[in-house]
Amino acid sequence: MWKDMMENKVEPTPYVHIRHVYLVKRKRDDADAGIGCTNCSGNTCSEDCVCRVQCISCSKACRCSEMCTNRPFRKDKKVKVVKTQFCGWGVEAAESIKKEDFVIEYIGEVIDDTLCEQRLWDIKFRGDQNFYMCEIRKDFTIDATFKGNASRFLNHSCDPNCKLEKWQVEGETRVGVFAARSIKVGESLTYDYRFVHFGPKVRCCCGAPNCQGYLGTKRKIDKLELCWGSKRRRSSVACLAIIHQ
Numbered sequence: 141m142w143k144d145m146m147e148n149k150v151e152p153t154p155y156v157h158i159r160h161v162y163l164v165k166r167k168r169d170d171a172d173a174g175i176g177c178t179n180c181s182g183n184t185c186s187e188d189c190v191c192r193v194q195c196i197s198c199s200k201a202c203r204c205s206e207m208c209t210n211r212p213f214r215k216d217k218k219v220k221v222v223k224t225q226f227c228g229w230g231v232e233a234a235e236s237i238k239k240e241d242f243v244i245e246y247i248g249e250v251i252d253d254t255l256c257e258q259r260l261w262d263i264k265f266r267g268d269q270n271f272y273m274c275e276i277r278k279d280f281t282i283d284a285t286f287k288g289n290a291s292r293f294l295n296h297s298c299d300p301n302c303k304l305e306k307w308q309v310e311g312e313t314r315v316g317v318f319a320a321r322s323i324k325v326g327e328s329l330t331y332d333y334r335f336v337h338f339g340p341k342v343r344c345c346c347g348a349p350n351c352q353g354y355l356g357t358k359r360k361i362d363k364l365e366l367c368w369g370s371k372r373r374r375s376s377v378a379c380l381a382i383i384h385q
Contacts, residue, residue, distance in 0.1 A: 152221075152229045153270065156287045161247050161314065185210045197309040212242035212316060213309050219244060219290055219329065226345040227295045230328050237323040243302060246274055246291045246315040248284030256281045274315055276306060282315060291317055296355060297330035299348035304331055 185191065185208055191198050198210045218234035237243060251259070256273065263271065263285075272284035272292045284292035294302065294317065303320045306313060317331065330346065333355060342355040 152293070155285070155292070157289060158247055158287045159289070161245075161250055161282065161312075184208045195305060195307045197307055199310050212318075213245055213307070213314060215242075216244045217241065221290050221293050224295070224328070226347070229293045230295045230330075231290055231293045233323045233325055233327050233329060236325055237319045239319050239321050241319045243317040243319055243329065244289065244291045246282060246284070246304060246317060248272065248274075248282040248288045248292070249286065251281050251283050252279040253281070256283065259283065259285065274304070276313060276315065280313065295328065295330050295346070296333040296344065297328075297346040297348055298332070298344060298351045299346070300331040301327065302329050302331040 185198060185202075185204055189198075189210060190196075191202065192210045197213060198204050198208050202208070204210070217237050219231050220234045222230055222232050224230040233243075256275075270285075272288060274282045274284075276282065301319065301321050301323050302317050305316050305318055307316055308314075317329070320331075323329070344351055344353060344355050
């Protein structure tokens with residue numbers, strides 16, 4: 141259970157720990173899960189494997205073995221949730237992690253744009269400053285507010301050691317946290333939120349030498365003063381104001 145990972149007696153806002161993405165409304169890409177790469181040989185795929193290049197995890201239909209390195213979502217790295225000095229709750233590496241290694245999957249409820257907007261308004265009315273949403277595409281947002289795993293506690297950094305990538309796994313869209321460089325035991329796990337914020341500026345406390353001072357760029361919206369995700373490259377995802385107080 142997620143409570144076993146907590147080192148502090150004071151716990152964050154309760155949530156339901158889940159192991160897989162919870163589909164409020166089942167959403168499946170047009171990709172056929174039965175079609176696998178054809179240039180796999182031996183136990184693993186080559187670097188020019190069609191699946192690997194397109195961020196598609198090898199499937200049961202592939203010729204490679206279960207030990208293929210292009211099946212990143214099989215096992216999470218060991219991490220622990222801790223209370224940080226300036227950034228609320230955060231996540232630290234509990235084992236050494238190599239560059240490009242899969243760390244953990246970003247898990248939550250998959251919601252459409254209508255429900256996403258409704259929840260954002262609810263958050264505003266509650267005066268809550270914690271957001272745990274990743275926008276994948278239209279009508280596909282992963283919301284870890286009520287259901288999720290330790291990935292919801294990863295903090296922002298202007299010089300992150302992790303990155304988010306969007307993959308296809310057996311025909312399903314999944315988001316993984318991958319190491320952008322080698323990470324030591326006890327090092328905080330972070331990634332660049334890259335969101336556009338609305339209303340007052342949000343000060344950044346990452347402490348990186350290249351810290352921008354504030355999170356994201358400002359954009360004025362009269363009705364809804366919330367943070368919204370900016371568009372990113374194909375294999376990445378946009379984030380909706382993930383701020384842990």
